[in-house]
Amino acid sequence: MTKKRLLYLTLIIATLTIGVVIGTIVSGGVKAGEQKAQALVIPDPVSLSNAFSQIASNLAPAVVNINTEAAPEQPTRSRGDRNNRNQDPKQLDPFDFFNFFGAPDAPDRNERVRSLGSGFIVDKAGYILTNHHVVDKAKKITVRLDDKAEYTAKLIGSDKETDLAVVKIEAGRDLPVAKLGNSDSVKVGDWVLAVGSPFSLDHTVTHGIISAKGRDTLPGGASQPFQSFLQTDAAINPGNSGGPLVNMAGEVIGINTAIISETRQSAGLGFALPSNAAVKVYNQLVASGKVTRGGIGIIYNGEQAPALCRAMGLKPDCGVIVQEVSPSGPAAKAGVR
Numbered sequence: 067m068t069k070k071r072l073l074y075l076t077l078i079i080a081t082l083t084i085g086v087v088i089g090t091i092v093s094g095g096v097k098a099g100e101q102k103a104q105a106l107v108i109p110d111p112v113s114l115s116n117a118f119s120q121i122a123s124n125l126a127p128a129v130v131n132i133n134t135e136a137a138p139e140q141p142t143r144s145r146g147d148r149n150n151r152n153q154d155p156k157q158l159d160p161f162d163f164f165n166f167f168g169a170p171d172a173p174d175r176n177e178r179v180r181s182l183g184s185g186f187i188v189d190k191a192g193y194i195l196t197n198h199h200v201v202d203k204a205k206k207i208t209v210r211l212d213d214k215a216e217y218t219a220k221l222i223g224s225d226k227e228t229d230l231a232v233v234k235i236e237a238g239r240d241l242p243v244a245k246l247g248n249s250d251s252v253k254v255g256d257w258v259l260a261v262g263s264p265f266s267l268d269h270t271v272t273h274g275i276i277s278a279k280g281r282d283t284l285p286g287g288a289s290q291p292f293q294s295f296l297q298t299d300a301a302i303n304p305g306n307s308g309g310p311l312v313n314m315a316g317e318v319i320g321i322n323t324a325i326i327s328e329t330r331q332s333a334g335l336g337f338a339l340p341s342n343a344a345v346k347v348y349n350q351l352v353a354s355g356k357v358t359r360g361g362i363g364i365i366y367n368g369e370q371a372p373a374l375c376r377a378m379g380l381k382p383d384c385g386v387i388v389q390e391v392s393p394s395g396p397a398a399k400a401g402v403r
Contacts, residue, residue, distance in 0.1 A: 114257075121259055121316045122271045127212045127242035128187045129309060131263045132196055132219075132233075134204035184262035184309030185209070185233070186318065188348065190240040194219065195348055196308030197323055198229045209235050212269065223351030227292040227359075229323050230344055231308075232351045244310055247317025249340035252276055252296060260300040260322055260336070262309025274300030274336075281337060292359075295337035296320045302336040311338040363395015364388050364402060 183200030187193070194209065201207055207219040217235035224231035256276045264270050278297040298311060302322050311320035320338030350357045366386040375384035391398050 117314060118259060118271070118273060121312060121314070122261065124316050125186075125244060125259075125261060125310065125312060126269050128244040129212065129261050129269060130185045130187065130194060131210040131266075131268050132183045132185050132194075132200055132308065133208040133210070134183070134201055135206040135208075136203045137205060182263060182266060182305045183307040184305065184322070186244045186261075186308075186310045187241050188243055188246065190243055192217075192235040192237050192241055193222070193352065194233050194235065195321065195344060196231050196233060197321065198224045198226050198231045200308045201231050201233060202226075207233055209233065210268070211237075211241075223355035223357075225347050225351065225357045227357070228339060228343060228347050229293070230321065230339065230347045230351075232348055244312075244318050245316065246341050246345060247313055247315060247319045249296065249319045249342045252279065252313065252319050252340075254278060257314050258298055258300055258319070259312045260298065260302050260306060260309060260338075261312065262302070262306035262322060264303035264305040266305060270306075272301040274298050277335075292343075293339060294343070295323070296340055298336045298338060300336060306336075317341075361395070362402075363392035363397045365390040 183196060185194045185196030185200070188195050201221055201224065204221070207221065208216055209219045210216045215237070217237060219233040219235045222232040222234050254276050258274060258276055260272045260274070262270060275298065276296055277299050279294075281295040281297050282293055296311065296319070298320075300311070302309075302325055306322045309322045310318040311322055313319045319341050321341070321344050322336060322338045324337040326335040326337075347357055366388050372382035374387060375382050378384070388397075388402060391402055
């Protein structure tokens with residue numbers, strides 16, 4: 067057999083062998099061009115947990131416990147009446163019902179009222195942001211840090227309209243601060259953590275999501291013109307007032323302010339003032355001790371205005387009905403009647 071014939075025979079055998087292999091694969095059920103299934107992978111079960119714990123650990127040194135003492139006022143009703151479940155919640159004062167600072171037992175006339183809340187350090191010099199209702203009418207404000215050190219705080223300024231206040235302590239050292247975030251970037255469904263001192267339990271951390279945005283009216287309460295709450299289902303209870311609501315970047319995007327609950331305990335409906343509003347109030351309080359807002363000095367009715375505008379042959383959004391003019395206000399000086 068010549069070398070040439072041997073080469074041809076070898077090529078034929080190789081071709082037949084390849085054909086048999088391909089035929090076997092096809093007959094085995096794997097079609098040409100069909101993709102094989104990828105193996106499923108079990109995700110890491112602790113990745114989110116680790117994120118929560120890291121945020122809580124980083125934030126803890128900046129979160130404080132606030133205790134206040136105030137002279138008792140003459141009670142207008144007993145605590146039992148205040149918590150009577152048969153009473154219609156809509157008939158209660160909104161801040162009495164919805165705010166969740168620690169409600170003390172009814173004191174006798176010579177006993178000082180003690181209250182409890184939370185706050186967080188925003189400046190290393192000892193400036194702390196909290197709620198107005200936590201420190202309102204307080205004769206003494208005591209701040210306890212994460213390391214259990216206690217200091218008597220000075221009230222720098224307070225704003226009832228947004229329920230925010232700034233207090234300051236002199237620690238004699240630089241203090242850890244909480245980083246403020248941009249609350250405008252918050253979306254419904256975002257994970258958040260609430261940190262505070264519910265029922266006197268320091269540095270309690272709960273988690274939830276942003277349930278809604280832009281809440282300026284709460285059930286049973288009047289509309290709050292300077293508030294636009296973030297709603298969350300993170301568990302918050304008496305003592306959480308003034309504590310931070312934090313995003314997954316570890317930034318404070320809200321200040322826990324109110325809840326809705328007939329029992330004054332968490333019912334999954336908590337409300338926080340957005341950090342962007344808090345920053346504006348804080349800067350004014352630190353600079354002057356008060357918040358100044360503009361106004362033209364009128365009381366108006368915007369609901370009936372469209373009908374009146376149409377009756378006058380004008381566009382429905384032509385203006386508002388002026389019901390009252392403040393005698394010394396800018397509108398009065400400009401001749402508005």
